[in-house]
Amino acid sequence: MLILFFSGNADVFSQKKTDTVLATKDTLKSNDIDPLTPAKAAFYSAILPGLGQAYNKKYWKIPLVYGAIGTSLYFYSDSYKKYNQYRNAYKRRLEGYTDDKFSYLDNSRLISGQKFYQRNRDLSALIAVGFYVLNIIDANVDAALIQFNVNENLSVSPNLYRNDVTLNTNLGLTFNYNF
Numbered sequence: 648m649l650i651l652f653f654s655g656n657a658d659v660f661s662q663k664k665t666d667t668v669l670a671t672k673d674t675l676k677s678n679d680i681d682p683l684t685p686a687k688a689a690f691y692s693a694i695l696p697g698l699g700q701a702y703n704k705k706y707w708k709i710p711l712v713y714g715a716i717g718t719s720l721y722f723y724s725d726s727y728k729k730y731n732q733y734r735n736a737y738k739r740r741l742e743g744y745t746d747d748k749f750s751y752l753d754n755s756r757l758i759s760g761q762k763f764y765q766r767n768r769d770l771s772a773l774i775a776v777g778f779y780v781l782n783i784i785d786a787n788v789d790a791a792l793i794q795f796n797v798n799e800n801l802s803v804s805p806n807l808y809r810n811d812v813t814l815n816t817n818l819g820l821t822f823n824y825n826f
Contacts, residue, residue: 699786719775
């Protein structure tokens with residue numbers, strides 16, 4: 648913060664004007680805050696999951712992002728494949744064939760297998776989308792919190808003190824800001 652003081656002397660009779668400027672520099676170190684940093688991090692994570700975490704220099708989160716999304720996509724793929732196997736076996740059963748690998752199951756078991764894997768497929772897709780959105784939110788919030796002022800000069804500490812009049816122990820909070 649820059650503080651400027653202006654003082655002027657004006658002599659009415661001589662029409663002479665003199666200005667002096669005294670400039671002082673703020674002693675506090677100010678951090679430059681870029682309001683677009685959270686938006687950039689979120690945009691990068693939306694383009695490629697984990698890129699926002701790399702932008703925030705939180706590299707340890709990238710394997711977590713890919714692990715969560717990858718596991719969800721694996722279960723989606725597996726459930727989709729098994730759903731199609733049960734569906735195709737049921738369709739063949741309706742056409743009169745019984746030579747599939749599910750010949751030991753009756754029609755009601757094939758239908759319940761289809762419903763089970765269809766529900767798991769849909770749930771896995773929803774969870775994958777949820778992890779993708781969570782990746783974007785994490786990058787945005789983390790970028791906003793990086794700019795938060797965590798200075799050694801700011802402190803809050805609990806304080807116990809004895810009241811001299813009533814001789815009771817009181818609890819209080821002390822807010823300190825050191826220059």
